[in-house]
Amino acid sequence: MSLWILNGQVWNEASAQLESKHIQVKDGVIAAIVDGSEQVAAEGCEVVDAAGKLVSAGFIDMHVHLRDPGFTHKEDIVTGSRAAAKGGFTTIACMPNTRPVTDTPETVKYIIDKANEAELVKVLPYAAITKNELGRELTDFAALKEAGAIGFTDDGVGVQNAQMMKDAMALAKSLDMPVIAHCEDDSLVKGAWASEGAFSRKHGIKGIPNESEAIHVGRDVLLAEATGVHYHVCHVSTEQSVRLIRLAKQVGVKVTAEVCPHHLILSDEDIPGLDDANWKMNPPLRTPRDVEAVIEALEDGTIDMIVTDHAPHSAEEKAKGVDLAPFGIVGLETAFPLLYTKFVETGRWTLGFLLKRMTTDPARVFGLQQGSLEVGKPADLTVVDLQETAKVDPSTFLSKSTNMPFGGWELKGWPTATIVNGKIVWTK
Ligand SMILES: NC(=O)N[C@@H](CC(=O)O)C(=O)O
Ligand SMILES: [Zn+2]
Numbered sequence: 001m002s003l004w005i006l007n008g009q010v011w012n013e014a015s016a017q018l019e020s021k022h023i024q025v026k027d028g029v030i031a032a033i034v035d036g037s038e039q040v041a042a043e044g045c046e047v048v049d050a051a052g053k054l055v056s057a058g059f060i061d062m063h064v065h066l067r068d069p070g071f072t073h074k075e076d077i078v079t080g081s082r083a084a085a086k087g088g089f090t091t092i093a094c095m096p097n098t099r100p101v102t103d104t105p106e107t108v109k110y111i112i113d114k115a116n117e118a119e120l121v122k123v124l125p126y127a128a129i130t131k132n133e134l135g136r137e138l139t140d141f142a143a144l145k146e147a148g149a150i151g152f153t154d155d156g157v158g159v160q161n162a163q164m165m166k167d168a169m170a171l172a173k174s175l176d177m178p179v180i181a182h183c184e185d186d187s188l189v190k191g192a193w194a195s196e197g198a199f200s201r202k203h204g205i206k207g208i209p210n211e212s213e214a215i216h217v218g219r220d221v222l223l224a225e226a227t228g229v230h231y232h233v234c235h236v237s238t239e240q241s242v243r244l245i246r247l248a249k250q251v252g253v254k255v256t257a258e259v260c261p262h263h264l265i266l267s268d269e270d271i272p273g274l275d276d277a278n279w280k281m282n283p284p285l286r287t288p289r290d291v292e293a294v295i296e297a298l299e300d301g302t303i304d305m306i307v308t309d310h311a312p313h314s315a316e317e318k319a320k321g322v323d324l325a326p327f328g329i330v331g332l333e334t335a336f337p338l339l340y341t342k343f344v345e346t347g348r349w350t351l352g353f354l355l356k357r358m359t360t361d362p363a364r365v366f367g368l369q370q371g372s373l374e375v376g377k378p379a380d381l382t383v384v385d386l387q388e389t390a391k392v393d394p395s396t397f398l399s400k401s402t403n404m405p406f407g408g409w410e411l412k413g414w415p416t417a418t419i420v421n422g423k424i425v426w427t428k
């Protein structure tokens, strides 16, 4: 059966404006895109009325924590997929810091099978670089790739040993797989939770210095140059990391990078105080200068894409206080409206730029089929009401967790329907 999405507004990159289109989907693929002024024969077909709404290629989030297996009180593959669909995401890549850690083919297969059963969004699993993410022994990259892992990362922790990282990169390169890095030198962090900056000074607490991230970035771009691997930097948050990635790209190192909405929108100076662990995430909110640096890096292509780093934790865990609570905030259900409100509504970015960094760019970097609104591509589509304004209400999240600092923010541009392989997986 075919599906028609009628009268949607589609971004035209050439004219830099929205144009009315009807989109036909057949057998899970985009079959036709016709001008909104044309009559189409939609009788007997399923129809989505997208009049006045944006229709985009489905958003792609290459950095999500689904917590499954092992931490399903925070999230599981089904609830995380529902949260993704509600946020307009049609593809998500999930991190291996589960329990057990995703370091065996069995766990990779478990994730793929459970996501397939859920029939919601596309879930692409990463596997760990080292067994149990302990940094001591490499996992079986070939077997993990065979099982369906799309890349290797110890996200949650940095790989502390340079030789270990170099060996991982050489092995990944031999298998034509990327290495995705959480960049953090533990010796420079030592128990702090907030960035070194105005906030840490005001409260007299130890700060996390920017070098703790950038030292790993610098080390790793050299190792990536030496091994030739595709090296991808997670959640870039500092001016120094940006500088190193920019330089590495200039000299031809195969490096790519991502940034999270919260690092583009918030600085340490926005943290209200010491009693709300919903402002605690890793990397921490950095200084206003770093915020401007990551925005500019995203704008000039030094940073390739936006990811949420959706990191659910239970209310009980976050209630332990800033020192004891785990790092991380949820992000799937608010990413688009946050970015649309803060960067497109304000005139700093075009809508097309934001969409590119959430669709075609992640697809390009990770070699995915989806990500473009073109005939012949998978029918992964997102419908967004760009006029709708609503306050962020974490109590309505489909995620099992609500840990995040944006509760109560009034935002514009909310997804209303999400389609994966031509099937409506979420609708308002
Ligand atoms: N980002 C976070 O603050 N936390 C992540 C780990 C990570 O992404 O490093 C988590 O797993 O909770
Ligand atoms: Zn991380």
Ligand SMILES: [Zn+2]
Pocket: 063, 064, 065, 095, 155, 156, 309, 311
């Ligand atoms: Zn993460």
